[in-house]
Amino acid sequence: MAHQLLKGKRGIIFGALDENSIAWKTALRVKEEGAYFTLTNAPIALRMGKINELAKACDAQVIPADATSEQELHHLFTKSIEILGGKLDFVLHSIGMSPNVRKDKSYGDLNYDWFLKTLDISGVSFHKVLQTAEKTDAMNEWGSVVALSYIAAQRTFPDYSDMAQAKSVLESIARSYGYRFAKLKKVRVNTISQSPTKTTAGAGISGFDVFYDYAQMMSPLGNASAEDCANYIVLMFSDYTRMVTMQNLMHDGGFSSTGITEDLIERLTKP
Numbered sequence: 001m002a003h004q005l006l007k008g009k010r011g012i013i014f015g016a017l018d019e020n021s022i023a024w025k026t027a028l029r030v031k032e033e034g035a036y037f038t039l040t041n042a043p044i045a046l047r048m049g050k051i052n053e054l055a056k057a058c059d060a061q062v063i064p065a066d067a068t069s070e071q072e073l074h075h076l077f078t079k080s081i082e083i084l085g086g087k088l089d090f091v092l093h094s095i096g097m098s099p100n101v102r103k104d105k106s107y108g109d110l111n112y113d114w115f116l117k118t119l120d121i122s123g124v125s126f127h128k129v130l131q132t133a134e135k136t137d138a139m140n141e142w143g144s145v146v147a148l149s150y151i152a153a154q155r156t157f158p159d160y161s162d163m164a165q166a167k168s169v170l171e172s173i174a175r176s177y178g179y180r181f182a183k184l185k186k187v188r189v190n191t192i193s194q195s196p197t198k199t200t201a202g203a204g205i206s207g208f209d210v211f212y213d214y215a216q217m218m219s220p221l222g223n224a225s226a227e228d229c230a231n232y233i234v235l236m237f238s239d240y241t242r243m244v245t246m247q248n249l250m251h252d253g254g255f256s257s258t259g260i261t262e263d264l265i266e267r268l269t270k271p
């Protein structure tokens, strides 16, 4: 299904850990559409994950960067421009982690150092990425920056815990920085709010399978897969969405606009 929608564009893709990652699928699709990019992840994820396989398949270089470190982000952006031979047209922020979720802390017993870590890694890092892109003058005019969010930013999903606050921060940053970057360089900044997806981050939420099945039943089109998400990101990086900015874009098969479905009624009325 390749149409060379991103022919000659350059970018950075954060967050490909393994073949299930949304960023992994996106890298493969973006490559198919004719773009060049560098891949990045936190140093520890590079040691544990399989990013080198992806790098080989995409003919891309890997540059380690912890997305909470301004210094490492500065190195990533300047090095990417050098490797790719010019400024960037797109950036994907596909990063999320909560130590409280990972260690199964209840929402009434959060560790606040970990809470701040959740906010830093999963929310504030998006500001750091955007601010670094501005300070290094890394973006071309009409560039596109996308981060991935989840509907727990607007509605409560108990097991999502402090990640809900991080996603609210993330979406708010897309609006505030989206305004600034549009004025400065016509760069657009959006979040995509994705269906539950079977990845390492997804499976880290307790009760994920029930979560996933419930969303599947509540979405008239069903859950959007990681591949569907990759296609949407390609569109958001393309010139067909030049006037879309400061939005949280629902990519959820209709879940967010649905009150109840026949599937769920049937399930709940079963004896």
Ligand SMILES: NC(=O)c1ccc[n+]([C@@H]2O[C@H](COP(=O)([O-])OP(=O)(O)OC[C@H]3O[C@@H](n4cnc5c(N)ncnc54)[C@H](O)[C@@H]3O)[C@@H](O)[C@H]2O)c1
Residues within 6 Å of the ligand: 014, 015, 016, 017, 018, 020, 021, 022, 023, 041, 042, 045, 065, 066, 067, 068, 093, 094, 095, 096, 097, 121, 148, 149, 150, 193, 194, 195, 196, 197, 198, 199, 200, 201, 202, 203
């Ligand atoms: N899986 C889902 O159900 C789902 C639903 C909606 C949104 N999302 C979001 O999609 C994004 C990608 O997650 P995924 O589902 O592909 O899972 P994933 O586990 O494959 O990706 C998460 C990535 O974040 C990276 N990361 C963690 N800490 C980092 C740091 N300090 N610096 C740089 N990178 C760091 C990890 O190494 C990993 O590559 C996340 O923002 C996640 O919240 C996921």
